[in-house]
Amino acid sequence: MSLTNQLVIAEREEVARGIRALLATPLIGERGSPETFDLIRRRREPIRQWFDYYCGWTLTVEPRLGYARLIKVRAAADPTRPARRLRSGRAAFDRRRYVLLCVVAAELLTVPVTTIGLLAGRVAQASAADDLVTTFDAATRAERLAFVDVLKLLESFGVLEAADGDPESFVDDPAAKVLFRVDATLLLRLLAAPVGPSQLAVPADDVALRFEELLEAVSHEQRYGLSSGRHEDTPSASDVQRNLWLRHTVFRRLVDDPVLYFAELTAEERAYLGTPTGRQLLRRAAEQGGFVLEERAEGVLLVDVDGLATDERFPDDGSNAKVAALLLLDALDEPRTIDYLQKATAKLLKRFPRWAKTYRGKDGVRRLTVDALAVLTGFGLVRAEAELVRPLPAAARYTDRTEEAP
Amino acid sequence: MDPFRVPPELFRFTDGSRSGLPLAILHAFGEANERLETALGIDDVRTRLREVGWLETLDDEDLVKALDQLKGQGHLDVVQSHAGDYRTASEYERRNLQYALTRQGEAAYAGVVRANEVLNATGALQTATLEALGERLGELAKQLEDGTDRRVFSTLTEVEGHLEAFRDNTKRFNGDLQRLLHAEADLATFHEVKAATVAYLQEFLNDLEHHTHTIATRIKEIDDHGIERVHRRALNGAALPKPDARWLVVRKARWDGLRAWFLPEDGATPRVEDLHNLARRAIITLLQVLDRITESRRRASSAVADFRELARWFTVVPAQEDLHRLWSTMFGLSSARHAHLAHADPEVVSTTASWLDAPPVEVSELLRSAGRTERFTRTGRVRDVTAIRAARVQQAIEERAELEAAWNMLDTGGVVRLSAFEKLDHTVFERLLDLLGQALGRPPGAEGARRSTTSDGQIEIVLRPPRNGAVARLTTTSGVFRGPDYEIEISTTGGGA
Numbered sequence: 001m002s003l004t005n006q007l008v009i010a011e012r013e014e015v016a017r018g019i020r021a022l023l024a025t026p027l028i029g030e031r032g033s034p035e036t037f038d039l040i041r042r043r044r045e046p047i048r049q050w051f052d053y054y055c056g057w058t059l060t061v062e063p064r065l066g067y068a069r070l071i072k073v074r075a076a077a078d079p080t081r082p083a084r085r086l087r088s089g090r091a092a093f094d095r096r097r098y099v100l101l102c103v104v105a106a107e108l109l110t111v112p113v114t115t116i117g118l119l120a121g122r123v124a125q126a127s128a129a130d131d132l133v134t135t136f137d138a139a140t141r142a143e144r145l146a147f148v149d150v151l152k153l154l155e156s157f158g159v160l161e162a163a164d165g166d167p168e169s170f171v172d173d174p175a176a177k178v179l180f181r182v183d184a185t186l187l188l189r190l191l192a193a194p195v196g197p198s199q200l201a202v203p204a205d206d207v208a209l210r211f212e213e214l215l216e217a218v219s220h221e222q223r224y225g226l227s228s229g230r231h232e233d234t235p236s237a238s239d240v241q242r243n244l245w246l247r248h249t250v251f252r253r254l255v256d257d258p259v260l261y262f263a264e265l266t267a268e269e270r271a272y273l274g275t276p277t278g279r280q281l282l283r284r285a286a287e288q289g290g291f292v293l294e295e296r297a298e299g300v301l302l303v304d305v306d307g308l309a310t311d312e313r314f315p316d317d318g319s320n321a322k323v324a325a326l327l328l329l330d331a332l333d334e335p336r337t338i339d340y341l342q343k344a345t346a347k348l349l350k351r352f353p354r355w356a357k358t359y360r361g362k363d364g365v366r367r368l369t370v371d372a373l374a375v376l377t378g379f380g381l382v383r384a385e386a387e388l389v390r391p392l393p394a395a396a397r398y399t400d401r402t403e404e405a406p
Numbered sequence: 407m408d409p410f411r412v413p414p415e416l417f418r419f420t421d422g423s424r425s426g427l428p429l430a431i432l433h434a435f436g437e438a439n440e441r442l443e444t445a446l447g448i449d450d451v452r453t454r455l456r457e458v459g460w461l462e463t464l465d466d467e468d469l470v471k472a473l474d475q476l477k478g479q480g481h482l483d484v485v486q487s488h489a490g491d492y493r494t495a496s497e498y499e500r501r502n503l504q505y506a507l508t509r510q511g512e513a514a515y516a517g518v519v520r521a522n523e524v525l526n527a528t529g530a531l532q533t534a535t536l537e538a539l540g541e542r543l544g545e546l547a548k549q550l551e552d553g554t555d556r557r558v559f560s561t562l563t564e565v566e567g568h569l570e571a572f573r574d575n576t577k578r579f580n581g582d583l584q585r586l587l588h589a590e591a592d593l594a595t596f597h598e599v600k601a602a603t604v605a606y607l608q609e610f611l612n613d614l615e616h617h618t619h620t621i622a623t624r625i626k627e628i629d630d631h632g633i634e635r636v637h638r639r640a641l642n643g644a645a646l647p648k649p650d651a652r653w654l655v656v657r658k659a660r661w662d663g664l665r666a667w668f669l670p671e672d673g674a675t676p677r678v679e680d681l682h683n684l685a686r687r688a689i690i691t692l693l694q695v696l697d698r699i700t701e702s703r704r705r706a707s708s709a710v711a712d713f714r715e716l717a718r719w720f721t722v723v724p725a726q727e728d729l730h731r732l733w734s735t736m737f738g739l740s741s742a743r744h745a746h747l748a749h750a751d752p753e754v755v756s757t758t759a760s761w762l763d764a765p766p767v768e769v770s771e772l773l774r775s776a777g778r779t780e781r782f783t784r785t786g787r788v789r790d791v792t793a794i795r796a797a798r799v800q801q802a803i804e805e806r807a808e809l810e811a812a813w814n815m816l817d818t819g820g821v822v823r824l825s826a827f828e829k830l831d832h833t834v835f836e837r838l839l840d841l842l843g844q845a846l847g848r849p850p851g852a853e854g855a856r857r858s859t860t861s862d863g864q865i866e867i868v869l870r871p872p873r874n875g876a877v878a879r880l881t882t883t884s885g886v887f888r889g890p891d892y893e894i895e896i897s898t899t900g901g902g903a
Contacts, residue, residue, distance in 0.1 A: 003809065003837060003840035003841070003844075003860065004840070006805060006806060006809055007860060007862055009802060010802075010806065010862065011862075013802075023741070023742035024741045024742060025741065026738055026739050026740075027739060070738075071738055072738035072739075072740075073738060074735070074738075075735050076730075076731045076732075076733075076734030076735045076740065077731065078731070078734070078743075079726075079727035079728070079730040079731050080730070081730065081734055081740035081741060081743065082729070082730035082733055082734075082740075083730075083733050083737075083739070092730065093729070093730075093733065094726075094729075095720060095721070095723075095726075095729055098720040098729055098732075098733060099717050099720045099721050100717075102713045102714070102716040102717035102720060103713070103714070103717045105713040106709075106710045106713035106714045106717070109709055109710050109713070110710065126714070127717075130714070130717070130718065132718045132721050132722065133717050133718060133721050134721070157739075187709075188709050190737055190739070191709065191712060191713075191736060191737065192736065192737055192738025192739070193735055193736045193738070196708045196709070196711070196712035196715075197712050197715040197716050197719060197736070198708050198711035198712045198714070198715040199708065199712075204718055204722055205722075207718070207719050207722045207723060208722055208723060208724050211723060211728055211732075214719075215731065215732070215735050218735060218736065219735060255742060256742045256743070257742075257743065258743045258744055258745055259745075291744070292748040292752055293752075294748070294749075294752065295757035296755075296757070296758075296759060296760060296761045296764060297758050297759060297760040297761070298760060298761055299761075301744070301745060302744050302745075303744065303745050303746065303747065303748040304744040304745070304746055305746055305747075305748055305795060306746070307744075307746040309741075309742045309744050310741060310742060310743050310744045310746065311740075311741035311742075311743055312743065313746050314745070315747070315769050315770075315773055316773075317772075317773060323773060326769065326773055326774070327774065378743065379743065379745070393760065393761040393762060394761050395761075396760075396761040396762045396764070396766060397745070397747070397761060397764075397766055397767050398747075398766060398767065398769055399766060400766060400769070400774070
């Protein structure tokens with residue numbers, strides 16, 4: 001094998017790794033993952049082009065500031081990828097933490113350096129001044145814990161740097177001394193949505209009512225003209241813009257979601273994927289990204305054999321819920337009621353008596369069923385409708401029909 | 407260079423709140439001097455003061471006081487003029503005193519004027535200055551051949567003038583540039599200024615190399631005449647009233663300055679290359695800053711408001727699920743999610759087959775029989791289809807290692823002749839051929855050397871043609887290679903990519 005070939009292969013693999021690393025972690029800091037960052041820095045041009053071409057997403061690499069940020073623009077339909085607390089268990093952020101995160105971010109934008117006490121004071125003031133947001137009360141431990149979770153998340157992004165002291169100490173002692181440096185530029189880059197919520201000026205009462213519409217509104221990009229936003233087409237949208245929008249909207253779902261079902265696409269998007277060009281792009285994008293492309297009658301999906309571009313794996317023994325999910329799939333040979341599935345779960349627990357201890361108590365069967373179904377939903381394998389759970393076509397990848405259902 | 411020494415009183419008059427008047431007076435004298443009037447009476451001073459823009463009322467007493475003060479500091483001389491036609495005693499008293507600038511006064515005024523120039527000037531790198539410099543050097547070379555000493559002098563003076571202008575401009579430009587890079591406060595003007603600067607720098611860089619080359623060539627030409635002789639002829643041509651050895655010292659210093667910029671004698675890097683690098687770096691930095699500004703402009707103004715509004719949204723969105731969706735949408739920090747199990751051979755399943763008809767992927771049996779905790783916590787990851795892939799990766803790693811070993815073997819650690827390799831393992835020889843091929847694919851540089859770097863920047867090869875047409879003979883395990891005995895330098899330093 002010649003030298004040139006070797007180099008080409010090395011580059012291709014690195015580009016593919018870089019793409020998948022960014023898909024899993026859209027903000028990669030040099031301090032947190034020096035090797036991945038170095039790889040992205042070296043291969044930033046082809047990686048940037050890949051994201052720009054297929055998804056219309058901007059990749060910014062700051063070699064000297066030490067971070068790479070992929071701006072993923074899309075209105076999220078999947079609720080199973082929340083911000084997580086950086087503690088054991090990695091529990092999802094709750095409302096309080098999300099709210100505090102935003103208040104803290106707003107306060108941090110105005111100061112280059114601050115201490116944890118001063119910041120807490122400002123957050124308390126700012127939240128008190130807002131008639132909607134619950135006032136932050138640093139006197140209660142739960143509040144301080146939530147506050148510290150937020151700070152730790154920002155720290156993990158590189159927005160905050162504890163120059164002196166440990167934020168964790170604030171949980172037990174409101175008088176703890178911690179000095180923070182703030183990276184305001186990076187803080188600005190945390191917001192990926194192209195339209196700021198403040199620009200929309202929605203009355204608070206409408207936010208809940210018009211929530212879906214708002215998600216679309218903040219994700220609206222002008223570059224696609226009026227055809228953007230999966231709305232009905234307008235004659236004024238140019239072909240170029242429409243094609244761009246079609247490509248980006250399809251690929252955004254493909255590279256970010258576990259399964260892309262044709263049934264969930266608009267007729268136009270389906271037609272686009274059906275063209276020889278569309279198919280060819282699919283293959284090329286998958287190959288460049290280091291994915292295995294799986295095309296079937298009902299849809300397509302990208303398999304990441306290395307498991308780089310994913311937050312979770314399935315099937316996997318990472319949790320009881322995941323194991324239960326795999327086994328429950330066998331019971332889902334047709335749409336089943338929750339009731340039926342709970343019975344199947346109960347059978348599982350009986351079959352493996354020493355397994356899943358946390359689900360043994362009161363209400364355990366129900367909880368395990370709920371958690372397992374959440375896994376399956378998250379991987380695009382089932383859809384729950386009221387009392388009925390419907391298996392989706394890709395679920396067949398993991399079921400073994402030769403065996404008896406449990 | 408001797409340290410600057412300034413007479414202690416020289417700029418005393420610029421101190422304090424009342425410095426306006428003495429300055430205006432000096433200005434008035436300076437203007438007068440340009441019209442070859444060297445001595446002014448008090449009424450002349452008054453007239454001139456108005457001409458230079460001093461419009462405040464001023465009684466004689468204050469004016470005389472100011473004049474006396476300047477005289478006390480050595481800026482003005484007073485002479486008595488008896489030549490005038492005085493009708494009354496008071497007129498005599500008033501008008502017989504004539505003031506004139508002393509040498510120190512001239513210097514002080516010149517200093518102030520220069521200081522103002524520097525304060526108001528903006529630097530610029532002028533291609534025109536460089537062009538003129540090159541052209542005058544050419545002219546100087548020509549005059550050295552067949553011109554008079556007088557022409558040598560005047561041309562040399564012009565050369566020095568252009569060099570001075572170039573140095574001044576560069577200094578000032580660099581100052582401006584650094585200030586520009588730091589001052590990010592004023593966003594409004596910043597954008598235009600920077601965009602203009604970038605365009606301007608790019609244009610300047612385009613011509614720089616060409617002009618530098620011309621100038622360096624001419625410097626060499628002139629040096630061939632013996633620079634000391636050149637300066638002596640210029641001194642002769644200057645026809646100074648008092649020829650001074652210091653004059654030659656200054657010329658020598660200037661010439662050394664010129665060489666330092668374009669063609670240093672000790673083979674050091676010419677300073678003009680620093681300029682080149684500086685300009686290039688500045689372009690990059692400016693573009694980056696511009697980018698960031700465009701972006702932060704869009705955001706910064708409203709970001710605080712956005713975060714606050716978002717806090718409100720998070721407060722009122724009812725469903726827990728919607729919180730997470732709002733997070734994913736607004737911050738775009740959520741991970742992608744993908745399957746990691748693929749078919750061992752994905753090609754065998756038709757792309758139009760239904761998932762229901764396609765064979766399932768191979769899921770670890772341990773996972774299915776997972777009831778026994780102790781077993782499945784130990785199973786760890788699923789390793790079925792990755793085998794082929796792993797083998798392929800392994801192969802690539804091995805090949806890469808082999809390649810790197812070969813490169814290390816080929817690292818010459820300096821210039822050697824191709825024939826120095828003598829015997830080579832065949833695989834290593836193939837790598838060598840790769841590198842040779844790459845280098846030969848490049849156009850030769852100024853001294854006939856061809857340079858090439860592998861695309862990952864790890865290996866650099868420099869190839870020079872053999873001096874005497876010698877032929878190298880390399881023995882490898884599969885045969886003998888004959889070819890020109892290139893001088894070759896391979897280094898694996900490269901500094902990574």
